[in-house]
Amino acid sequence: MKSKIVVALGGNALGNTPKEQLQLVKNTAKPIVDLIEEGNDVIIAHGNGPQVGMINLAMETASKSEAKTPEMPFPECGAMSQGYIGYHLQNAIREELLNRNINKPVATVITQVIVDKSDRAFENPTKPIGSFYTEGEAKTLTEQKGYIMKEDAGRGYRRVVPSPKPIDVAEKEVVKTLVDSGHVVITVGGGGIPVIKEGNSLIGVDAVIDKDFASEKIAEILDADYLIILTAVEKVAINFGKENEKWLDKITTKEASEYIKQGHFAPGSMLPKVEAAVEFARSKKGRKALITSLEKAKEGIKGLTGTLIID
Numbered sequence: 001m002k003s004k005i006v007v008a009l010g011g012n013a014l015g016n017t018p019k020e021q022l023q024l025v026k027n028t029a030k031p032i033v034d035l036i037e038e039g040n041d042v043i044i045a046h047g048n049g050p051q052v053g054m055i056n057l058a059m060e061t062a063s064k065s066e067a068k069t070p071e072m073p074f075p076e077c078g079a080m081s082q083g084y085i086g087y088h089l090q091n092a093i094r095e096e097l098l099n100r101n102i103n104k105p106v107a108t109v110i111t112q113v114i115v116d117k118s119d120r121a122f123e124n125p126t127k128p129i130g131s132f133y134t135e136g137e138a139k140t141l142t143e144q145k146g147y148i149m150k151e152d153a154g155r156g157y158r159r160v161v162p163s164p165k166p167i168d169v170a171e172k173e174v175v176k177t178l179v180d181s182g183h184v185v186i187t188v189g190g191g192g193i194p195v196i197k198e199g200n201s202l203i204g205v206d207a208v209i210d211k212d213f214a215s216e217k218i219a220e221i222l223d224a225d226y227l228i229i230l231t232a233v234e235k236v237a238i239n240f241g242k243e244n245e246k247w248l249d250k251i252t253t254k255e256a257s258e259y260i261k262q263g264h265f266a267p268g269s270m271l272p273k274v275e276a277a278v279e280f281a282r283s284k285k286g287r288k289a290l291i292t293s294l295e296k297a298k299e300g301i302k303g304l305t306g307t308l309i310i311d
């Protein structure tokens, strides 16, 4: 049966450098095109942690160097990361489609994701970005630019930004139109460029939206049947890494919520995935979420592996 599937790609689908990414996306394209070949509508979302970190750091370094390049705001760094990741992904998917004689256009939409100005996350920034600073430098940055600086695991001070929840996708109509016309779309890259709404303006904010939550949001908006989160592990586990570790095949949202409460999933890695999966499965009758690895995506959708989350 033909389904509408949002595929969220994790860090292992893209690697850590542009060169590595260009190579890795060839593999990443395969399971995606498998799904397309079977007749499904596929929408692709992805993370951008290492990429936006690299751009931000390079821009910071260059602006402080003799070159004195202009300072690059964080939302602009996010937009740049969406651009070059999308460029690699759309090319790799296009090529894999052509290799299989499938004629389907592929495009990346630079996507803004609307967040709430009064989201509690703005009161407590948690996401470290950019370079490391000494205590003194950190103080100066706070005084001069109002940055919130936090000590990062004994390695020095880093700027932290909030991680607000996505509310809406600014380009949703465009994405929907492309998907409805049978095009393959890459969207909400890196969780989307976070913006707040002020009148008719969308204003970029220094924040990071979790890509798992942004993927869930666009999946709901597009009325997808499936949210597939592809990561580094084949299944979700309880008692992860412990002697009594247990890999999960199929769980209800109720069971998942119970496991969340019991603290089985690491914040910042597996927790947002399970939370996003639960939210999606609960959002409408029949919607399912699957968490599995890139390599196992094809078997996963056939119900042969991965962790399926249903209501």
Ligand code: ADP
Pocket (backbone or CB within 6 Å): 009, 010, 011, 012, 047, 230, 231, 232, 233, 235, 236, 237, 238, 239, 240, 264, 265, 266, 268, 269, 270, 271
């Ligand atoms: P991505 O880049 O795909 O978002 P993350 O590194 O953020 O990947 O999250 C995936 C990682 O979460 C896995 O590689 C695994 O090490 C870790 N993890 C934490 N808790 C669990 C758990 N309960 N079950 C499975 N993996 C877990």
Ligand code: MG
Pocket (backbone or CB within 6 Å): 010, 011, 047, 268, 269
């Ligand atoms: Mg992650």
